Amino acid sequence: LFGYVLILVLVTFDYKELAPLGYILYGIVILLLIYTGLFVHTIAGTQRWINLGFFHLQPSEPAKLAVVIVLASYYSNHDTEDGYRLRDIIRPAILTAVPFVLIMMQPDLGTALMLGILFVSMTLFVKLRWSTISILGTVAMGGAFIGWKFLLKDYQRRRIETFLNPEGDPMNHGYQIMQSKIAVGSGQVFGKGFLEGTQGHLHFLPERHTDFAFSVWAEEWGFVGSVFFLGCYFFLLLWGINIAMTARDKFGVLLAFGLVMLIFWQAVINLFMIMGFLPVVGIPLPLFSYGGSSLLTTLISIGILMNIRMRRYQIKT
Template structure:
């Protein structure tokens, strides 16, 4: 009798490679949060650990939901979140000058985070239902732009520039994967210039404009708007090749590095683990993205391919924008680093993406598409 025969089939069929991969990243993140708190599980590491394992279990449950059901519920899911975004504008809770949350008593929900997933699913559903011959027609463009533009506008006025960019990016990726010609995206980029100018002068808050200007010249105000980026660069650079050592980071422990447990957690890690630690983290994320890309490419349905590609790029956008932000290569827009940054909303979004990708992978492997007929 083989060892594998002793393991229940549902347990043996779990995607253990990706489970172990994300668990390793998350556990390493817990070590960073433990160090950022001065060698204590409170107030971040313990809560983050509980969140991760609860959300990992939720992702595994989500992966068992039939893809046909996910596809059919994409529109109700999207519409419900649009309604919640409107409610946020009316009675949403304020934090740090932004109105992004709905208090539900036990939990606080941030609908804009879930919209990053919903926009991918609804556009994948839209282009799946669209006949192949009509993908390049005007009727395949304006409905998709409307589906993207409505939630993006609602999120932008919260204001939340980072989430707005993620929603737009995820939607455009699905449109590109659906087969729309490249020239349309170039034209859209040119058309976005007046929209960006409108956002700059009308909808963006003063602190957001300062963030963009600081990105261009952080040293112009090192003790003011450029403080975050300057201290992040100092923390990363001072780590050298092998870092200062676990629990030995001075920038975070002496509170020089703002948000060292959330948006700038990579700088906290790099100071103690150095270039080697940074390379390991990036390599692990690369493995995760490689898995997600292969899932999308090998999907057995058009919806799976489009949704898988969009979800992969949402994860990529989180990783890339955060790393660029902490290194001074992009403005500070409040995008957390998956599995390392402290916070429940962003981790929930990432785990939903991973759960859906595992479901797409399971459907392709089994060759069975169960669900609603």
């Protein structure tokens, strides 16, 4: 309910005011991430949530919003006709790297991965020199190697290794992927019916209300229901891209594009994850998976997109 109220609030002011406010939000998020790492008790091997009494806040969720806003603000204020050089993107890279490292330390591989994807998506969206792209590709490969060797926890490495051969560990790390595949496949064309799925409701499928929520949907509503579900996401994507293309200024274009990529990549990674095409990294499905912080972040993103759309024909001042 709070998220829907927040949408109404977000459409009342000009989105351009987010450009300076984004850095304030970014600073608050960094402080919350540091606080989470130092003072929050570990739950199931992770330190992700701050108990506010009425709500459990996961600071890594608003971190994604903050990164999108500060990247959009930076690129819109540092325009170039010849393309960005490597030194031009050092600052946005640092702005992304700080929360990335703090989130990896929780550890939360999925959200950290999303920050990296957002940086790459928004940086490629602006004009880069080919030399810059080549250097970034080399750095990314080196960073992936270092991350695999020194940053990932043992259970995170096992998740990635299990993704390649889930049948090799069917009762432990491969269990989720195998049960998810069974749930999706058993739905067939029209599904088993509402609340009639066996994998989800007989507790064969872990995390059925969070990361694997779509598996339950596919089992109950089948191929037809899944196509309808994906069609809704496709419509949301087109709506967001249209907003980005018709925004009145570069900040609006970049902000809308970044928010669309935030929703799009989370959906793609989650759906590929539950079908066994990607390792399980703990990324929820926007607007569908259970999780207050994730839902709130998505609703805020939609509210900002509505704000940009409402003001696309206003005269620039």
